[in-house]
Amino acid sequence: MHRWEFVLIQSPVIQSPLLSRFRPLLWLGLCFLSISMLTRLALLVATGGGVPVSPGYWLYAFAVGLGYDLLTFVYFAWPLVLLLWLLPRRWLARRPGMALVDGLSLLLLFVLLFVAVSEWTFWEEFQARFNFIAVDYLVYTTEVIGNIRESYPVGWIFSGLAALGIAVFAATRRWRQVRNDTARFGARTLVVAGWLALSVLGTWLVTGEMKDRTENTYVNELAGNGMYQFFAAYRSASLDYDRYYRTLPIDEAFAQVRKQLSTPDATFDGPTGIARHIHNAAPERRLNVVLISVESLSAEYSGTYGREHSLTPQLDALTKDSLLFTDLYANGTRTVRGLEALALSVPPTPGESIVKREHNEGLFSLASVFNAKGYTSQFLYGGYGAFDNMNYFFGHNGYEVHDREEIPKESIHQANIWGVADEDLYTMAMQQFDRVHASGKPFFAHVMTTSNHRPYTFPVGRGPWPQGKRESAVAYTDWAIGDFLRRARSHPWFANTIFVITADHCASSAGKAALPVFRYRIPMWVYAPGHVAPGRFTEMISQVDIAPTLLGMLGMDYDSQFYGVDVFQRPPDSARAFIGTYQLLGYLRHGKLVQLSPHRKVDTVRPAYESDQEQPVIADDPQLTLEAVSNYQTAAYRFEHGQMKVAK
Numbered sequence: 001m002h003r004w005e006f007v008l009i010q011s012p013v014i015q016s017p018l019l020s021r022f023r024p025l026l027w028l029g030l031c032f033l034s035i036s037m038l039t040r041l042a043l044l045v046a047t048g049g050g051v052p053v054s055p056g057y058w059l060y061a062f063a064v065g066l067g068y069d070l071l072t073f074v075y076f077a078w079p080l081v082l083l084l085w086l087l088p089r090r091w092l093a094r095r096p097g098m099a100l101v102d103g104l105s106l107l108l109l110f111v112l113l114f115v116a117v118s119e120w121t122f123w124e125e126f127q128a129r130f131n132f133i134a135v136d137y138l139v140y141t142t143e144v145i146g147n148i149r150e151s152y153p154v155g156w157i158f159s160g161l162a163a164l165g166i167a168v169f170a171a172t173r174r175w176r177q178v179r180n181d182t183a184r185f186g187a188r189t190l191v192v193a194g195w196l197a198l199s200v201l202g203t204w205l206v207t208g209e210m211k212d213r214t215e216n217t218y219v220n221e222l223a224g225n226g227m228y229q230f231f232a233a234y235r236s237a238s239l240d241y242d243r244y245y246r247t248l249p250i251d252e253a254f255a256q257v258r259k260q261l262s263t264p265d266a267t268f269d270g271p272t273g274i275a276r277h278i279h280n281a282a283p284e285r286r287l288n289v290v291l292i293s294v295e296s297l298s299a300e301y302s303g304t305y306g307r308e309h310s311l312t313p314q315l316d317a318l319t320k321d322s323l324l325f326t327d328l329y330a331n332g333t334r335t336v337r338g339l340e341a342l343a344l345s346v347p348p349t350p351g352e353s354i355v356k357r358e359h360n361e362g363l364f365s366l367a368s369v370f371n372a373k374g375y376t377s378q379f380l381y382g383g384y385g386a387f388d389n390m391n392y393f394f395g396h397n398g399y400e401v402h403d404r405e406e407i408p409k410e411s412i413h414q415a416n417i418w419g420v421a422d423e424d425l426y427t428m429a430m431q432q433f434d435r436v437h438a439s440g441k442p443f444f445a446h447v448m449t450t451s452n453h454r455p456y457t458f459p460v461g462r463g464p465w466p467q468g469k470r471e472s473a474v475a476y477t478d479w480a481i482g483d484f485l486r487r488a489r490s491h492p493w494f495a496n497t498i499f500v501i502t503a504d505h506c507a508s509s510a511g512k513a514a515l516p517v518f519r520y521r522i523p524m525w526v527y528a529p530g531h532v533a534p535g536r537f538t539e540m541i542s543q544v545d546i547a548p549t550l551l552g553m554l555g556m557d558y559d560s561q562f563y564g565v566d567v568f569q570r571p572p573d574s575a576r577a578f579i580g581t582y583q584l585l586g587y588l589r590h591g592k593l594v595q596l597s598p599h600r601k602v603d604t605v606r607p608a609y610e611s612d613q614e615q616p617v618i619a620d621d622p623q624l625t626l627e628a629v630s631n632y633q634t635a636a637y638r639f640e641h642g643q644m645k646v647a648k
Contacts, residue, residue, distance in 0.1 A: 083101060211224050263565050278552075294481075295450055324537070328546075335448070369556070378445045382450040384403060407425075452473045543578075585632050
């Protein structure tokens with residue numbers, strides 16, 4: 001035994017009966033804090049220029065982070081605390097007892113190392129600690145585990161973790177061994193009582209949002225702890241708007257929303273509510289509609305939207321013959337938020353998307369409008385529609401549902417856990433279009449792609465793009481759209497079809513700001529030669545405006561419950577957009593962004609439209625705050641009270 005080890009073991013502090021008994025707990029605490037700090041440092045380095053080289057920022061991230069680490073350790077260590085409390089002295093003095101303690105300690109060490117690696121991969125994808133997305137994905141283990149296996153060398157990673165864990169465990173053997181245990185049960189119980197008190201106080205006094213005190217969101221994220229943030233997100237998965245957010249008297253809120261929806265083509269059904277009749281002066285055109293929402297298609301990928309080396313030459317080639325919307329903003333950062341906006345034309349209510357909530361059947365949707373006009377409405381998805389509750393939602397809101405399970409395996413060119421290659425999805429879609437066209441009915445089809453999603457794989461031979469890279473997947477997705485339109489031209493329904501090509505959300509959602517506006521900008525082409533005149537619409541448009549604008553292009557009269565409007569009918573200077581996460585709700589208008597967050601907090605910031613910049617807080621605008629609160633409050637109210645249902 002080394003002399004310093006002998007002195008340490010013989011010291012009065014270590015010889016304290018309680019400290020001797022709980023030495024494995026001290027060892028676990030050192031491991032926990034060391035791994036947490038190293039993880040934070042690695043994520044800081046990975047963030048690069050997102051966090052300025054500033055002593056203040058670095059000190060904040062590590063000092064506040066240490067506080068969250070300590071609290072998280074209190075929760076994390078409970079299994080070991082309980083074992084060391086309950087294990088009798090005579091058992092702990094024997095080999096089986098120590099083996100039990102060692103086994104649990106090694107298991108917890110493996111968990112720590114696994115979480116560290118998981119945090120790295122999550123940060124790589126979302127530039128954030130574990131959040132609601134991680135909680136959401138936990139429900140769909142088949143897709144998530146499959147995605148991990150297809151994207152990363154899982155065998156090597158687990159082997160490396162096992163080797164590292166065993167090496168650390170063996171090298172620190174002497175530090176966790178219990179020697180001369182004489183701690184009585186009553187004294188051990190006092191330790192556990194203190195541990196329980198810390199747990200209760202931490203739960204009562206600390207929240208996941210307390211760390212968000214800087215204007216740099218990356219710094220705020222680094223100041224957290226991944227495990228803590230995961231369970232904090234789980235607790236807030238269901239957020240009651242009236243309980244957590246700024247509110248108005250409900251009648252006043254509805255009155256505000258009615259003002260914003262009072263377009264020249266609208267006549268309200270009564271003195272309250274947003275139900276209204278839309279009358280179009282132009283004659284109705286019974287054209288087919290194909291709405292393609294492309295997975296993670298940021299506007300910044302396209303040469304049409306300013307990229308120097310465009311990843312979307314096929315879409316760029318459509319621009320001269322299309323109506324282009326140059327300032328469109330997605331509702332959120334998840335596919336379900338895009339689907340919600342396109343199908344329901346509703347702001348992103350807090351917590352889970354309406355697509356995944358209970359009692360989401362029979363809602364007023366874009367399909368319900370088309371169906372009332374004699375159309376067949378369809379939702380076609382390249383993956384398994386059980387994911388994110390998509391099949392159930394669309395199947396119970398007016399859509400026929402078709403997903404990858406209908407595609408014969410022998411006809412699939414390539415597939416991964418998320419879905420078949422886009423070209424195979426389009427083949428299935430055209431077969432469905434042929435079927436409906438043969439029946440003599442027009443069709444509305446919402447097609448949701450999957451190829452532009454990790455692990456970014458696609459059929460070989462489609463282009464000179466390496467597999468497994470995001471840019472390659474974007475290029476393939478673009479190729480598949482061009483291939484789809486080339487093949488569609490030979491079908492009899494093509495000449496009478498409007499193609500709307502947009503995105504569900506952007507490829508990345510993180511930035512220095514909490515709601516980085518530039519991350520929500522998505523493209524949209526409306527391609528229908530002979531039916532829709534080419535041009536550019538340069539005013540701001542929200543994703544919730546797509547459905548009513550499309551119906552306006554068709555000259556349709558209909559009863560509406562949409563929060564969106566036909567942008568060609570809205571009054572001047574009335575453009576606005578809704579953007580949000582599961583917790584933070586944004587309202588973009590007049591060069592300002594109003595942010596609503598839990599604890600009834602409201603901030604107004606100066607949005608950054610072009611690049612990753614901090615968005616400084618500015619003076620509140622009472623009118624914009626009123627509008628923001630009104631829209632989000634009434635949307636949540638209408639869903640909770642069943643007012644989004646199709647009128648009977």
